[in-house]
Amino acid sequence: MTIISPTMSHPQAENQGSEPAPASPPMRVAIIGAGRGGMALLDVLHQISRIQIVGITDQNSSAPGLTRAQELHVPVYDRVTDLITHQGLNLVIDVTGDPAMESVLREEVPAGADVVNGQTARLLWVLVQHESTLQTELLHAEKLAGIGSFAAGIAHDMNNPLQLILGLAENLTDEPDLEAVHLQAHDIIDAVKRTTAICRDLTSYSRRSSLRQDCLIGVGGKLDEALKIARYAVALQDIEIRKLYQPDVVVKGNPDELLHVFVNLITNAVQAMEHHGTLTLETHAMADATQIRVSDTGSGIAPELLGRIFEPFFTTKPPGKGTGLGLYNIKNVIHHMNGTIGVDSQIGRGSTFTLTFPSESGADERTTSS
């Protein structure tokens, strides 16, 4: 069985820009109960590469966790016995709280596997739920923090057309020439349309990505969309933009989250260039992997900092300018998509962030083999 598994190492352990390979075989875990508790566990444990969820089960076939398991390609079992006799199982987490289940497990769980149930399982579930709320909040906080630097760009793009509208309208109040009146009225209409476009661009961006439903995303299109949004955060006027898109490159994931990833990478790149330089966006589909590269000709990152840039709250930007959550969130999203992120950088020359995802055929193989 091949598992394309992202490495989710602790930030401190990362002393390279790209991440080290996982050391030991994953811990195999079964989840009994797919209600809120089971689902919370599934959501968080699924992201950790050192944990492999061998399956989940629930008496209630419409339990929400079962649907989520299908989305995440985690096997769903009808019978508890089939699940807990899974070979090489290390741990059974029982969140049903059902005393009858306790005795079943006591008898049937094979030697060598531990069982967590009762209050311990509940504690685990509460912890995990807490973690997952934090994650969502962090993601949202970062978006809002981003909006902070966005404010200048948005204000610029809203207030310029508004100035035109106001000026023209004032002029219309005593414009005697009918032809000029018509022309100016049209200018006003166009200006209104421009402000509407800004709102349209930004609503999808600031929306909390609620649905975790994954789908195939055209990478080139998403990068273009991200460029449109990034220009609110950073001045792109004097940046040369090179697009090296291979046609029809797709990855699987949540489109809102991927957009967020791209906007942040582009924003970082442009900020590193201090308004002068070249931004290169590349997409590349290979036999077994898909790569996306965002490169800049900016300041570069000192070797001793390379290992720290993915840490939450690590920033070299002045207070109020950067939250230091950009790359941390990016890494989480990428891992969620079974991908990896690496960075190459040279002081004074620039940096390249490379995202690598299993190619779509690779992902199918994984689905069927588990």
Place this chain on the structure above:
Amino acid sequence: MSEFKSGFFVGGESCNGRVLVVDDEPDIRKVVRMTLQKAGYDVLEAENGEKAIETINYGENRLLLDVIICDIRMPKVNGIEAIAYFRQNYTRVPLIVLTGFPDTDMATALLRQGVVDYLVKPVEGEKLKASVARAMEQRELAHL
């Protein structure tokens, strides 16, 4: 109500003064021109700080310029850099900032540097004219 004395300084009798508008948006230059021309000003345009510096150094503009209206967020030489240049080389030409982004810190810093006004778009014609009139007064005082 405009309170400027007409034609006190500059060459033309019909001209209340000569204003340079620095903004990367042609639309903004257009409406500012529209508003100020109606009030009897002569309007020059520049699309960024670099062009503004060129314009201001060109021929007789140097002598004939009374007020500069300048945006902040512009490509090439941005507003802050341009304003620093104007302050240094044209100490006597009053400056008005007309920007899309209200930033209190920046406004305070700029006003402290002697900028006459910090206007946030969209600004009404009357307010813009009043501000230019105030700048003209300052200009006149500087010449006394």
